[in-house]
Amino acid sequence: MADTVSSADVPAMTGGKGFPAALEWIARRAEGFVIPLAALIVGMVLFSLFIALVGKSPVQLYETMWRGGFGSWFSIQNSLSRAAPLLLAALCVALPARLGLVVIGGEGAIVLGGVAAAAVGVALNGAPAFLVILLMGVAGVAAGGIWIGAVGALRHYRAVNETISSLLMAYIAIALMNHLVEGPLRDPTSLNKPSTQPLADIYRLGNIPGMEVHWGLVVGIVACVVSWLLIEKTRWGFAARIAGGNVRAAQVQGLAVGPLIVGFTALAGGFAGLAGMLEVAAVQGSANASLAAGYGYTGILVAFLARHNPLAIIPVAVLLGGIDASGGLIQRRMDLPDATVLVLQGMLFIVILFSETFYGRFKAFNPDLWQRPDFLKGTI
Amino acid sequence: MVATEIGLWGVPLAIVGGAIRVSTPFIFVSLGEAITERSGRINLGLEGMLVFGAMTAYAVAVMTASPWPGLLAAAAAGLCFGLFHGWICKFPGVNDIAIGIALMLFGSGLAFFFGKPYIQPSAPDLPAIPFGGWSDIPQVQAALNVNVLFLIGAALAVFLWWAFRNTRVGLILRVVGDSSDAARAMGLNPDTVRLVATGVGGALAGIGGAYLSLYYPGSWTERISSGQGLMAVALVIFARWNPLGCFAAALLFGGAGALGPALQSVGVTQGYYLFYAAPYILTLVIMIATSSPSRSLAGAPGELSITK
Numbered sequence: 312m313a314d315t316v317s318s319a320d321v322p323a324m325t326g327g328k329g330f331p332a333a334l335e336w337i338a339r340r341a342e343g344f345v346i347p348l349a350a351l352i353v354g355m356v357l358f359s360l361f362i363a364l365v366g367k368s369p370v371q372l373y374e375t376m377w378r379g380g381f382g383s384w385f386s387i388q389n390s391l392s393r394a395a396p397l398l399l400a401a402l403c404v405a406l407p408a409r410l411g412l413v414v415i416g417g418e419g420a421i422v423l424g425g426v427a428a429a430a431v432g433v434a435l436n437g438a439p440a441f442l443v444i445l446l447m448g449v450a451g452v453a454a455g456g457i458w459i460g461a462v463g464a465l466r467h468y469r470a471v472n473e474t475i476s477s478l479l480m481a482y483i484a485i486a487l488m489n490h491l492v493e494g495p496l497r498d499p500t501s502l503n504k505p506s507t508q509p510l511a512d513i514y515r516l517g518n519i520p521g522m523e524v525h526w527g528l529v530v531g532i533v534a535c536v537v538s539w540l541l542i543e544k545t546r547w548g549f550a551a552r553i554a555g556g557n558v559r560a561a562q563v564q565g566l567a568v569g570p571l572i573v574g575f576t577a578l579a580g581g582f583a584g585l586a587g588m589l590e591v592a593a594v595q596g597s598a599n600a601s602l603a604a605g606y607g608y609t610g611i612l613v614a615f616l617a618r619h620n621p622l623a624i625i626p627v628a629v630l631l632g633g634i635d636a637s638g639g640l641i642q643r644r645m646d647l648p649d650a651t652v653l654v655l656q657g658m659l660f661i662v663i664l665f666s667e668t669f670y671g672r673f674k675a676f677n678p679d680l681w682q683r684p685d686f687l688k689g690t691i
Numbered sequence: 692m693v694a695t696e697i698g699l700w701g702v703p704l705a706i707v708g709g710a711i712r713v714s715t716p717f718i719f720v721s722l723g724e725a726i727t728e729r730s731g732r733i734n735l736g737l738e739g740m741l742v743f744g745a746m747t748a749y750a751v752a753v754m755t756a757s758p759w760p761g762l763l764a765a766a767a768a769g770l771c772f773g774l775f776h777g778w779i780c781k782f783p784g785v786n787d788i789a790i791g792i793a794l795m796l797f798g799s800g801l802a803f804f805f806g807k808p809y810i811q812p813s814a815p816d817l818p819a820i821p822f823g824g825w826s827d828i829p830q831v832q833a834a835l836n837v838n839v840l841f842l843i844g845a846a847l848a849v850f851l852w853w854a855f856r857n858t859r860v861g862l863i864l865r866v867v868g869d870s871s872d873a874a875r876a877m878g879l880n881p882d883t884v885r886l887v888a889t890g891v892g893g894a895l896a897g898i899g900g901a902y903l904s905l906y907y908p909g910s911w912t913e914r915i916s917s918g919q920g921l922m923a924v925a926l927v928i929f930a931r932w933n934p935l936g937c938f939a940a941a942l943l944f945g946g947a948g949a950l951g952p953a954l955q956s957v958g959v960t961q962g963y964y965l966f967y968a969a970p971y972i973l974t975l976v977i978m979i980a981t982s983s984p985s986r987s988l989a990g991a992p993g994e995l996s997i998t999k
Binding site: 413415465467468469470471472474475476478479480482483486487489490493494608611612615647648649650651652653654656657658660661664665667668669670 | 735779782783784785786788789790792793794796797798799800801803804807917918921922924925928961962963964965967968971972974975978979982983984
């Protein structure tokens with residue numbers, strides 16, 4: 312996807328006369344903050360109208376949503392637990408997006424990462440805990456990385472559209488998981504929900520001290536920070552941003568675009584695979600159909616809402632995790648279907664994408680225009 | 692159904708019958724997508740329109756006790772979604788692929804939201820024509836029990852193939868798809884043409900959804916579509932935007948989708964889930980085989996973002 316160059320990316324021009332540098336600094340960054348926030352609010356308002364149309368009270372809905380997502384220490388912990396896989400699933404979309412690729416099959420990498428981690432955890436039963444957990448993580452990253460890395464390789468070397476291929480690969484991954492957990496890897500004692508053998512307790516990932524939130528949250532936040540550093544502060548990230556802007560230009564500059572695309576997509580898939588490993592090691596205790604819980608798809612929304620900025624993914628994932636967590640309460644208290652959350656997510660997604668059209672349209676966000684005399688007259 | 696009476700012949704027969712049964716939604720969605728893509732836009736949201744169409748058709752058919760109003764309602768719902776996609780994509784900076792993904796999620800979510808009360812009741816089916824009446828073998832009769840929508844889809848494919856080449860509307864569509872500038876020079880508004888093309892594509896996807904819920908599998912559940920809408924998009928590329936190619940490819944995909952159940956009916960149950968993945972694997976293999984990094988696809992509309 313051709314990312315519009317936000318004003319923050321434009322190198323600083325000479326300071327506008329009469330305007331404090333701080334104001335300029337803020338203005339250049341404000342656009343990327345104000346527009347998504349406004350879109351979020353518009354999306355919420357539209358959703359209120361929808362809820363009013365089906366005969367429920369929007370006020371009660373948002374109250375319930377707040378209570379279910381952030382209203383108590385219990386619900387905050389619930390939201391944070393759901394945010395953990397979303398952080399990693401969103402990175403699976405955001406990293407390729409910086410290269411101009413729209414990868415939407417993170418669900419497949421999550422599922423296979425979980426199965427690979429569970430297989431390793433069961434096979435190495437008896438080995439030291441830290442080693443097994445580490446290798447489970449490696450297996451999850453490898454499985455997801457190979458899966459999405461293949462999407463990137465197909466894109467670059469065979470010109471196969473990555474959006475469609477990644478989603479097809481997600482369907483194939485889910486079929487593969489069903490095959491494995493109902494066949495070769497099945498625990499014979501899991502009757503109505505076919506699963507792999509449960510992990511021994513010492514191989515389960517515990518909670519962050521003082522919280523009912525597993526360590527996956529920390530892993531996810533670290534992954535986001537590392538990804539941000541990678542994109543913004545390393546030469547690979549710089550090369551990726553150039554290639555994302557214009558592949559031809561990058562090739563003319565002698566950048567190895569192929570390895571760059573495969574590397575970034577593999578890393579992205581590795582993060583999603585790690586999310587699957589965390590779900591197995593910290594939440595499920597075994598691999599089963601619950602791995603395909605839709606985190607991969609919500610992750611797409613998180614990444615677009617965060618405009619593919621890894622640091623912005625952190626608050627957005629917490630917000631979406633909270634919305635996700637409140638779904639059950641909305642269903643029980645307001646007698647609305649559980650798909651209510653999906654409708655809200657869909658609306659937010661559409662409004663966010665629509666808001667892309669407003670970048671660069673507001674003069675106040677562009678200090679380079681401030682100096683021009685016609686700016687103050689409002690005739691630009 | 693006991694397939695052992697005719698032995699392993701039951702497998703190809705079930706695949707042929709399955710191809711006819713399973714391919715119908717593919718035919719409608721891919722023809723709709725072919726129209727949209729010929730105009731230079733890609734609509735990945737057809738999956739959502741398919742699911743929403745399935746729900747709408749089922750709900751209306753339950754309420755009116757007749758499948759035909761359901762079919763119309765599904766087409767109308769698909770039309771609305773398609774027009775929305777076509778309208779929102781005309782704004783600069785709005786990405787048609789991303790909007791498609793959003794509509795895929797939104798359409799499904801909305802369908803699950805409104806479809807909850809309709810999971811239990813049963814709706815009247817769309818009629819089928821028994822072409823297998825000459826045979827005494829029940830498997831042959833079952834395989835040749837052809838739904839009217841399949842026949843309409845086949846006729847539509849031939850009509851579109853003819854219309855793309857020989858009508859004024861077909862020419863307008865192709866000009867807009869190949870070059871917005873050329874279209875503007877001819878006095879055409881590309882946005883309007885694309886709006887209509889995406890709307891029609893959405894309506895056809897809605898009809899495909901109606902087939903799912905009103906004939907095969909013939910009930911409304913939240914798992915009614917398993918990516919048919921998305922595979923149809925890939926299928927259009929494989930078919931080189933040719934309606935007759937879409938029809939043939941849809942039959943091929945239908946056959947692949949029928950492989951798992953066909954093998955299961957003769958007692959092959961091992962690896963059932965892997966056979967279930969056959970249509971996805973087939974789609975992927977075809978995409979890999981037909982794409983090339985060095986040349987652009989023959990017959991690709993020039994304005995289409997996905998092939999650039």
